[in-house]
Amino acid sequence: MRLVAEDSVLRHRAFAQFWLARIATMMAYQMLSVAVGWHVYELTGRALDLGLIGLAQFMPSIVLVLIVGHVADRYDRRRVSRITMSIGVLASLVLCIGSAAGSVVEAAVFAVVFVIGAARAFQNPAMQALLPTLVPSHDLSRAVAASATATQMATIAGPALGGLAYAFGPAAVYAVCAALYAAGVIAMHRMQVARTVVSRAPPTVASLFAGIEFIRHNPVMLGAISLDLFAVFLGGATALLPIYARDILHIGPWGLGALRSATAIGALVMALWLARHPLQGGVGRTMFAAVAVYGLATILFGASTIAIVSFGALLVMGAADMVSVVVRSSIVQLRTPDEMRGRVNAVNTMFIGASNQLGEFESGVTGEWFGTVRAVILGGVGTLAIVALWMRLFPPLVAFDRLDTQPVRSR
Numbered sequence: 001m002r003l004v005a006e007d008s009v010l011r012h013r014a015f016a017q018f019w020l021a022r023i024a025t026m027m028a029y030q031m032l033s034v035a036v037g038w039h040v041y042e043l044t045g046r047a048l049d050l051g052l053i054g055l056a057q058f059m060p061s062i063v064l065v066l067i068v069g070h071v072a073d074r075y076d077r078r079r080v081s082r083i084t085m086s087i088g089v090l091a092s093l094v095l096c097i098g099s100a101a102g103s104v105v106e107a108a109v110f111a112v113v114f115v116i117g118a119a120r121a122f123q124n125p126a127m128q129a130l131l132p133t134l135v136p137s138h139d140l141s142r143a144v145a146a147s148a149t150a151t152q153m154a155t156i157a158g159p160a161l162g163g164l165a166y167a168f169g170p171a172a173v174y175a176v177c178a179a180l181y182a183a184g185v186i187a188m189h190r191m192q193v194a195r196t197v198v199s200r201a202p203p204t205v206a207s208l209f210a211g212i213e214f215i216r217h218n219p220v221m222l223g224a225i226s227l228d229l230f231a232v233f234l235g236g237a238t239a240l241l242p243i244y245a246r247d248i249l250h251i252g253p254w255g256l257g258a259l260r261s262a263t264a265i266g267a268l269v270m271a272l273w274l275a276r277h278p279l280q281g282g283v284g285r286t287m288f289a290a291v292a293v294y295g296l297a298t299i300l301f302g303a304s305t306i307a308i309v310s311f312g313a314l315l316v317m318g319a320a321d322m323v324s325v326v327v328r329s330s331i332v333q334l335r336t337p338d339e340m341r342g343r344v345n346a347v348n349t350m351f352i353g354a355s356n357q358l359g360e361f362e363s364g365v366t367g368e369w370f371g372t373v374r375a376v377i378l379g380g381v382g383t384l385a386i387v388a389l390w391m392r393l394f395p396p397l398v399a400f401d402r403l404d405t406q407p408v409r410s411r
Helices: 013-044 047-063 065-074 079-100 106-133 136-167 170-188 209-215 217-236 236-246 250-277 282-301 308-335 338-370 371-394 395-399
Strands: none
Touching: 013 047, 013 079, 013 106, 013 136, 013 170, 013 209, 013 371, 047 065, 047 106, 047 371, 065 079, 065 217, 065 250, 065 308, 079 106, 079 250, 106 136, 106 250, 106 308, 106 338, 136 250, 136 308, 136 338, 209 217, 209 338, 217 308, 217 338, 217 395, 236 250, 250 308, 282 308, 282 371, 308 338, 338 371, 371 395
């Protein structure tokens, strides 16, 4: 009996191991984020510290952006991934042992969170650069969608499982996280793939900035990355969901949980669909249409005072954003030479983090200035304006047709 369909991208054994490692480590990270948030708030009682946790996680990706890509291009990407996951195991065990002993202070938690953020800064470009080497080019968009499926599954299930496990204390959550990170290490160790690192030349200033330069001179890639960056930056409403749940929709904490899960559910459904039905043609126009739908759904959510309508709008936002994610990620992977994928993916990862983290900051600022509803609606209108402007600035992206093309080769 076949466990995997003949046309499934998981039939590629190396990718199946990658997928397992992805979902295990993402689940660990999501559970860890929930536990650390609760733990720090219990220790300090200060809301500001919750924001500092996010900052501690995000800052390493900015500080290390030039270094992590270079590492992914110069060293075995499987080994880099295993090392970073092993750091996750050790960091989780440190928090587990300290919590069980009752000796954890907030400064120690912030330090461990920073270490985990630094490890993820190295892990993400290495994993993303590894992905295209695991499947044929005609299966790449489906592999990207399947990888995104793992991420969304972890995003939905991880916080819930973390919250349940926290009933037994923070040490229990950290112990589970350590086990999940260890499962990721094992999956990466079992992966069999040809080593593709080609560069052993000493690093130079030019080579460190090569990823940025490559994106800057590739209008299709630059257009796709920047379109997604500004759309999420302007249209994201995640930071304002507590206000909608309490003051606008009047659905309480349980409703807030439903709203937070809605975008992930929409993204998961779309990722599953795209994994089975990859985009065939008119990919550039499809991406612009998806971002426009994202903007329209943002406006609908901002104006809605009916819970079911708001939930539906967030579902659509998640699904539309996933189309953009798959297109952008596939373009980055297919149009980047293998020996540069680490550096290019490092820049791409930083932009993704900036759009999400800074987008939440932008939503909070504009919500304070203009009011919550106006801020969300203005963000949706801004997203539509970006779509119109980018279609004029990046005609090669509008004309981009298919994802199942051969990867770019280095000169």
